[in-house]
Amino acid sequence: MALQGKKLINNPDDVVTEFIEGLVETYQGLQYLDGFPEIKVVLRADAVGGAYDKVAVISGGGSGHEPAHAGFVGPGMLTAAVSGDVFASPPVDSILAAIRAVTGTMGCLLIIKNYTGDRLNFGLAAEQAKSEGYKIEMVIVGDDCALPPPRGIAGRRGLAGTILVHKVAGAAADAGLSLADVAAEAKHASEAVGTMGVALSVCTLPGQVTSDRLGPEQIELGLGIHGEPGAAVVELQTVDVVVEHVLKQILSQETQYLPITRGSNAVLLINGLGATPVMELMIAARKAVPELQLEYGIAVDRVYTGTFMTSLDMAGLSITIMRSDENILQRLDAPTKAPAWPVGSEGNRPPAKFPVPVPPSPSMKDDEILSERQELSKQGCMLEAAIEAAAKELIDLKDNLNDWDSKVGDGDCGTTMYRGATAILEDMKTRYHLNDAAGTVNEIGSTIRKVMGGTSGILG
Amino acid sequence: MALQGKKLINNPDDVVTEFIEGLVETYQGLQYLDGFPEIKVVLRADAVGGAYDKVAVISGGGSGHEPAHAGFVGPGMLTAAVSGDVFASPPVDSILAAIRAVTGTMGCLLIIKNYTGDRLNFGLAAEQAKSEGYKIEMVIVGDDCALPPPRGIAGRRGLAGTILVHKVAGAAADAGLSLADVAAEAKHASEAVGTMGVALSVCTLPGQVTSDRLGPEQIELGLGIHGEPGAAVVELQTVDVVVEHVLKQILSQETQYLPITRGSNAVLLINGLGATPVMELMIAARKAVPELQLEYGIAVDRVYTGTFMTSLDMAGLSITIMRSDENILQRLDAPTKAPAWPVGSEGNRPPAKFPVPVPPSPSMKDDEILSERQELSKQGCMLEAAIEAAAKELIDLKDNLNDWDSKVGDGDCGTTMYRGATAILEDMKTRYHLNDAAGTVNEIGSTIRKVMGGTSGILG
Structure with missing residues (x-):
C-alpha cells in the first residue's frame, strides 16, 4: 500500500x-x-x-x-x-x-x-x-x-x-x-x-500519497x-x-x-x-x-x-x-510588523569579521611553534611512531565509530575522533617536544581541547 | 548502498x-x-x-x-x-x-x-x-x-x-x-x-546515511x-x-x-x-x-x-x-533585533474573528434559500436525477482525477471536483429551482464559484 x-x-x-x-x-x-x-x-x-x-x-x-x-x-x-x-x-x-x-x-x-x-x-x-x-x-x-x-x-x-x-x-x-x-x-x-x-x-498534498518522482x-x-x-x-x-x-x-x-x-x-x-x-x-x-x-x-x-x-x-x-x-x-x-518579513536585513553591512581577541597574558602555549626541531632521541622516535599509529587507527575507525555512536548517541563520535587525530598528526610535526614524553602528553591535550570540542575534548 | x-x-x-x-x-x-x-x-x-x-x-x-x-x-x-x-x-x-x-x-x-x-x-x-x-x-x-x-x-x-x-x-x-x-x-x-x-x-548528520529507525x-x-x-x-x-x-x-x-x-x-x-x-x-x-x-x-x-x-x-x-x-x-x-526572535507575538490579543462584510446591495442570489419546495415536474425530476448521477460520478472519480492531475499539474483536480460535486448535492436540496432548467444551471454555477476556487471554479 x-x-x-x-x-x-x-x-x-x-x-x-x-x-x-x-x-x-x-x-x-x-x-x-x-x-x-x-x-x-x-x-x-x-x-x-x-x-x-x-x-x-x-x-x-x-x-x-x-x-x-x-x-x-x-x-x-x-x-x-x-x-x-x-x-x-x-x-x-x-x-x-x-x-x-x-x-x-x-x-x-x-x-x-x-x-x-x-x-x-x-x-x-x-x-x-x-x-x-x-x-x-x-x-x-x-x-x-x-x-x-x-x-x-x-x-x-x-x-x-x-x-x-x-x-x-x-x-x-x-x-x-x-x-x-x-x-x-x-x-x-x-x-x-x-x-x-x-x-x-x-x-x-495533505491526505495524499508521496510521489516517488x-x-x-x-x-x-x-x-x-x-x-x-x-x-x-x-x-x-x-x-x-x-x-x-x-x-x-x-x-x-x-x-x-x-x-x-x-x-x-x-x-x-x-x-x-x-x-x-x-x-x-x-x-x-x-x-x-x-x-x-x-x-x-x-x-x-x-x-x-x-x-x-x-x-x-x-x-x-x-x-x-x-x-x-x-x-x-x-x-x-521600511519597518513592518508583518510576522514573516525578516528582521535585521535592513541597512548597510559592516565588515563581516572581527579579529579574535588576544588573551590578556602570553601564558597559553597553544600557539607556540617549535622554531627548530631537535634531533629525536630513540625514545622520541618511538613515541612519534606510537602516536602516529594510534592516530591513524582512529582515522581509519571513523565510520565504524560513527555507526556505533549512532546506536547510543548522536553518531558523531568517529568524526570527532577523526578531527582530533588529524590535528595531532599536524601539531606533532611542529609543536610537540617528543623527547619529553610527559610534555608531549600535555601538548596532545592542548591540541585536543583546541579542535575536538564535545565531551571527549574536555576530558582529553 | x-x-x-x-x-x-x-x-x-x-x-x-x-x-x-x-x-x-x-x-x-x-x-x-x-x-x-x-x-x-x-x-x-x-x-x-x-x-x-x-x-x-x-x-x-x-x-x-x-x-x-x-x-x-x-x-x-x-x-x-x-x-x-x-x-x-x-x-x-x-x-x-x-x-x-x-x-x-x-x-x-x-x-x-x-x-x-x-x-x-x-x-x-x-x-x-x-x-x-x-x-x-x-x-x-x-x-x-x-x-x-x-x-x-x-x-x-x-x-x-x-x-x-x-x-x-x-x-x-x-x-x-x-x-x-x-x-x-x-x-x-x-x-x-x-x-x-x-x-x-x-x-x-551531514555526510552520513539516513537512519531507518x-x-x-x-x-x-x-x-x-x-x-x-x-x-x-x-x-x-x-x-x-x-x-x-x-x-x-x-x-x-x-x-x-x-x-x-x-x-x-x-x-x-x-x-x-x-x-x-x-x-x-x-x-x-x-x-x-x-x-x-x-x-x-x-x-x-x-x-x-x-x-x-x-x-x-x-x-x-x-x-x-x-x-x-x-x-x-x-x-x-521587549523589543529585540535578534533575527530569529518572532515579530508580532507581543501585546494582548484582540478578538480573533471579524464578521464578513455584507455586500452593499442585496442583489446577490448566493444565500437565498427556497422557503418552500415546489412539487417537481417530470422534467424537474429528470434534471434532479441527472445532476445527482453526474455529481456522484465525480465524487467516485476523486482519487483517479488527483492521480492523473499529478502527472501534469498539482494533483488536486479530483479534490476540487469532489468539493464542487458535494456542494451541488447539498445546494440542490434547498436552493435549486429544478423545474427551471436554465435557472438551475445558473444556480449550479453559483455553487461552484462559491466553493471550488481554482480555475475550474471560475470557469464554472
Whole structure:
C-alpha cells in the first residue's frame, strides 16, 4: 500500500482553516473573517471596518505556500491576504469579502501571482468591487526564470519574488502614496525581479500519497511551487554548483528576463520551500553573494534568507534577484510588523569579521611553534611512531565509530575522533617536544581541547 | 548502498562555518570572530571591543540547531553565540574568545543547555575568564519533560525552552540590570519552563546515511535534539492527539516539572525541528491554546510559533510552556533585533474573528434559500436525477482525477471536483429551482464559484 505523506495535521480538508486559526493565535495584530470554510481571509486587526486611510494592499492565492501570504499581513506590508484551498485559487466571493473588509477611500491594490485561476478570480472580484464603487488596481507578478520563452499562453509563473513586490507596495502604501503611485511602484518592482527554484523532494498534498518522482540522488531544477515537475532532473550536486547554475539561469543574457547588467545593484532572497533547514539556506546565501559580486559584477545591497513562499513540505530552495535602486531599498528597509518579513536585513553591512581577541597574558602555549626541531632521541622516535599509529587507527575507525555512536548517541563520535587525530598528526610535526614524553602528553591535550570540542575534548 | 541524506551543502566538514558566513551576509548587525575553523563565534557588531556597557549574555553549544544559537544574537537578546561542530560542544578556547570579545565592566552571563560537554567546556571557560579578571555568572537550562525522574546523573536536557531564557536574560541586560540581577531573572525563567518534542523523522548528520529507525507510519515522542532515540515510538496520530499527549506530559502532576497549576498564566512556544512546514506548526498552535485554557485552566498570555531550536533536518515539533508573570511578559515583549526572535507575538490579543462584510446591495442570489419546495415536474425530476448521477460520478472519480492531475499539474483536480460535486448535492436540496432548467444551471454555477476556487471554479 502506498503511504500517505507523514504530516502533523488533522483532517486534510481542514489544514487551511486550522492554519489560519493558529496563525491568528500566534500574532496579536491579525484577525480573520468569520466566514470559514469558504471565506479564508486574514487581515490587519487595525485596518478593518472601512475607515482605513491608506491604500489597502491585498494578495493571496492557493494555500500550501505558508507563511505566504497570510504571514505577510501587517502594518507596512499586506493589509489582507486571501487563501484558497491547497494549491487552488480562492473563489471570487472571498476575494470580494477581503476587499470590502479593508478598503477605504484611498482604494485597493491587488497583487496577483501569474496563474490562470488567480488572474480570473482576482480579476472578476476586482470588476465586481469596482461596480460597488471601490477604487481597484491590479499588478501581476510573473518572476519565474526557469523556462525559456516562449512559455505558452500562461506566461511566467509567480514565485517567491512576489514577496518583495508585497514589501515595496506595502511600504509605499504605508507612506501615504496614492493608489496610482502604489500600483506604479509595485509594477516597477515586479518588472525587476526574477526567481528560480531547485527541489530535493516533491511536495505531498495533505491526505495524499508521496510521489516517488524524484530518485534518492536526484534534484529537480526550475520547479513550480505547486509540485509541477521542474524543467530538468539532474544528479545531486554541492550547493555551490547548484547556486551557480540557478544564478546563471536567472541572469541569462539569452532570456533577458531581468534588467540587470554588470554594475547594477540588486537584492537577493534565498527562500526555503518548506522543509529546508536554516543551515542549508544560509550556506546557499554564503555562495550567492560573492558569486553575484565577483562573477557578475552586481553589488548586493540586501540579503533576505528564510522561509517565505513554500510548497508544503518540499525540501529545496529558490533564489530571487531584484534590481534595486534608492527607492526600492527605502521600501524594503521600511519597518513592518508583518510576522514573516525578516528582521535585521535592513541597512548597510559592516565588515563581516572581527579579529579574535588576544588573551590578556602570553601564558597559553597553544600557539607556540617549535622554531627548530631537535634531533629525536630513540625514545622520541618511538613515541612519534606510537602516536602516529594510534592516530591513524582512529582515522581509519571513523565510520565504524560513527555507526556505533549512532546506536547510543548522536553518531558523531568517529568524526570527532577523526578531527582530533588529524590535528595531532599536524601539531606533532611542529609543536610537540617528543623527547619529553610527559610534555608531549600535555601538548596532545592542548591540541585536543583546541579542535575536538564535545565531551571527549574536555576530558582529553 | 545506503544513501547519504539529501542536503544542499558542500563539504560536510564545512557546514558550520559556511552557515555562519551566510548568516552574517544576511543580517547586517552580526559579525563573526576571524578564527575559523576552530573558533566559531557570532557577535553583535555594536558590542565588540571591550567597551560594551551592559551585561553580556552569551550562549551556544553544538551546531545543528539553527537558527539557535547564532540567530538569537542581537540587541535585546544574546550578545554572542558560540558554535561547536554539529552536535558537539564548542571547545574552551572559542568560548573564551567570545567572552573576551564582548564582555565589559558589567560582566557576562553564560546560558548553558544541560549537557555534560557544554557544562564542562563552558564551566572551564568561565573559570579561566574569571582568572583573567572577568565577572562571570552561569545559568543551566534543563527543560526536558519527556523522561520521569530519576533521569540518571546527567539530569534533564536543555531544549527549546532555552530560547525563552535567552530572551528574558537579554531583555534584562538591555534594561541595564546588574550581572547578579540578570542571572537571577534567567534562573527564575529556567525554573519555570518545560519542553517536550515529537519527531516524524530522524535527523541525518551531514555526510552520513539516513537512519531507518522510524517506520513510515511511526512517530517518536520525547526525543532529544541530537537524534537521540525518544522515550517512546508510537503510530502516527492526528496532531490534536499528539498535542494533547505532549501537554499532558509537560504538565504532569506526577513529575511536577513545572510550577504551573490551574489559574496560572503561561506562554507557549511551538518549535519546528528543522523540516516542519509553518502550516503544521500553526495547526499545532491552534490546538494547544484552547487545550491549555479549557482543559488545564491556564491563561495563555503569548504564543510563539516558528523554527527556533532544530535538530538539523528533523521533521516534527516541540512544545514549550513557561509560567509567566508581569516581569517575564515585560522581558518577552521587549523589543529585540535578534533575527530569529518572532515579530508580532507581543501585546494582548484582540478578538480573533471579524464578521464578513455584507455586500452593499442585496442583489446577490448566493444565500437565498427556497422557503418552500415546489412539487417537481417530470422534467424537474429528470434534471434532479441527472445532476445527482453526474455529481456522484465525480465524487467516485476523486482519487483517479488527483492521480492523473499529478502527472501534469498539482494533483488536486479530483479534490476540487469532489468539493464542487458535494456542494451541488447539498445546494440542490434547498436552493435549486429544478423545474427551471436554465435557472438551475445558473444556480449550479453559483455553487461552484462559491466553493471550488481554482480555475475550474471560475470557469464554472
